[in-house]
Amino acid sequence: MIALDIKTFIQGLPKAELHVHVEGTLEPEMMFALAARNRIPLDFDSVEALRQAYEFTNLQSFLDIYYAGARVLRKAKDFDDLAWAYLEKAHAQNVRHVEIFFDPQTHTTRGISFGTVMTGLCRALARARETLGLSAHLIMCFLRHLSPGDALQTLLQAQPYRKHITAVGLDSSEAGYPPKLFTDVFARAREGGFLTVAHAGEEGPPDYIRQALALLKVARTDHGVRCLEDEALVRDLRRKQVPLTVCPLSNVKLKVFESLARHNVKALIDSDLCVTINSDDPAYFGGYINENFLAICKAFGLTHQDLQRLSQNAFRAAFIGKDLRQHYLNELDRYARRYI
Ligand code: HPA
Ligand code: ZN
Numbered sequence: 001m002i003a004l005d006i007k008t009f010i011q012g013l014p015k016a017e018l019h020v021h022v023e024g025t026l027e028p029e030m031m032f033a034l035a036a037r038n039r040i041p042l043d044f045d046s047v048e049a050l051r052q053a054y055e056f057t058n059l060q061s062f063l064d065i066y067y068a069g070a071r072v073l074r075k076a077k078d079f080d081d082l083a084w085a086y087l088e089k090a091h092a093q094n095v096r097h098v099e100i101f102f103d104p105q106t107h108t109t110r111g112i113s114f115g116t117v118m119t120g121l122c123r124a125l126a127r128a129r130e131t132l133g134l135s136a137h138l139i140m141c142f143l144r145h146l147s148p149g150d151a152l153q154t155l156l157q158a159q160p161y162r163k164h165i166t167a168v169g170l171d172s173s174e175a176g177y178p179p180k181l182f183t184d185v186f187a188r189a190r191e192g193g194f195l196t197v198a199h200a201g202e203e204g205p206p207d208y209i210r211q212a213l214a215l216l217k218v219a220r221t222d223h224g225v226r227c228l229e230d231e232a233l234v235r236d237l238r239r240k241q242v243p244l245t246v247c248p249l250s251n252v253k254l255k256v257f258e259s260l261a262r263h264n265v266k267a268l269i270d271s272d273l274c275v276t277i278n279s280d281d282p283a284y285f286g287g288y289i290n291e292n293f294l295a296i297c298k299a300f301g302l303t304h305q306d307l308q309r310l311s312q313n314a315f316r317a318a319f320i321g322k323d324l325r326q327h328y329l330n331e332l333d334r335y336a337r338r339y340i
Pocket of ligand 1: 021024059171172173174199202250280281
C-alpha cells in the first residue's frame with residue numbers, strides 16, 4: 001500500500017462521468033473565440049466580465065446565460081472544438097468513460113441543423129475513442145420548457161443518427177414542467193431502442209422523481225437530491241439501486257443548497273443510495289469532475305474507500321456492456337488495492 005493524499009488519489013482514480021452538458025463545458029475563452037470566428041456579438045466586453053456574471057440565484061438565472069452563450073455555436077467545427085476540449089480535459093482528469101448530454105433544441109430553434117450538431121459532436125467523440133482511449137456516448141436531452149410536440153419532432157430528427165445516441169434525457173427549467181408531460185415521447189423513444197434518463201428532484205419535488213421512474217422508466221435520475229424529503233421514495237431508490245447523478249458544485253452555484261457544508265450528498269451516501277459524482281456544467285460552476293470530488297471530500301471528510309465506492313457506482317450505472325464494465329471495475333480495483 002502506498003499512501004496518497006486525497007487530491008492525488010482523486011486525480012489518479014479511474015472515473016466515469018455520467019452528467020455533463022456539452023453546452024455547459026463552453027469556457028468563456030472559447031465563447032469569445034467562437035464569437036469572433038462566427039462574428040456574433042456578445043453582451044460582455046471581456047472574459048473576466050463574463051465570468052463575473054456567473055453569479056446565479058437559481059436554475060433559471062443560470063439557464064438564461066447558458067442559452068445565450070450557446071449562440072456562438074454555429075458550425076460543425078464549433079461543436080467538434082467544444083466537445084474535444086471537454087474530452088481532453090476529462091482524459092487529463094482520468095475519466096475513462098463519459099456520457100455527454102446535448103440539447104439539440106437549443107440549436108435547431110436558432111436555425112442550426114440537427115445534422116450540423118451531430119457531425120461536430122460525433123467527430124470529437126470518434127477522435128477521443130481513437131486517440132485518448134476514452135469510451136464516450138451521447139445522450140440527447142429534450143428541453144422541458146418546450147412542448148412535448150417539439151420533443152417528438154426532435155426525436156424524429158434523431159432517427160438518422162440513432163446509432164450515435166445511447167439515451168434520451170430531459171433537462172432545462174424543472175419547476176412547473178413535470179416528467180409526466182413527456183410520457184408519450186419517452187415511450188416512443190424506448191420503442192426506438194433508446195435508454196432513458198431525466199433531470200428530476202433538482203429544484204422540483206420528490207414526486208417528479210417518482211414520475212420519472214414510473215412514467216418515463218428512467219434507468220438513472222439526474223440530480224435527484226430532493227428524494228430525501230420522501231422516505232418511501234428513498235426506500236424504493238435504495239432497493240432498486242437507481243443511480244443518482246449528483247452534481248455538488250452545480251447545486252451550490254444554483255442555490256439548491258446554501259453551501260457545500262449544507263449539501264445532502266453525505267446523507268445520500270449514508271442512505272445506501274447509488275450516488276455518482278458529476279460536473280453538470282463545469283465551465284459555469286467552477287469545476288470539472290475532480291474538483292467536485294475534492295470539494296465533497298473536504299466538506300465531509302470522505303475516505304479513500306468512499307471515493308472508490310462513488311467511482312464504482314458510476315461504472316455500474318454507465319450504459320456500457322458487461323465486458324467493458326468489468327474491465328473498468330477491474331482497473332478501479334487494482335488502483336484501490338495499490339493506494340488504499
Ligand atoms: N438542470 C436542468 N437543465 C440543465 C442543467 C441543470 O442542472 N444544466 C444544463 N441544463
Ligand atoms: Zn444537468
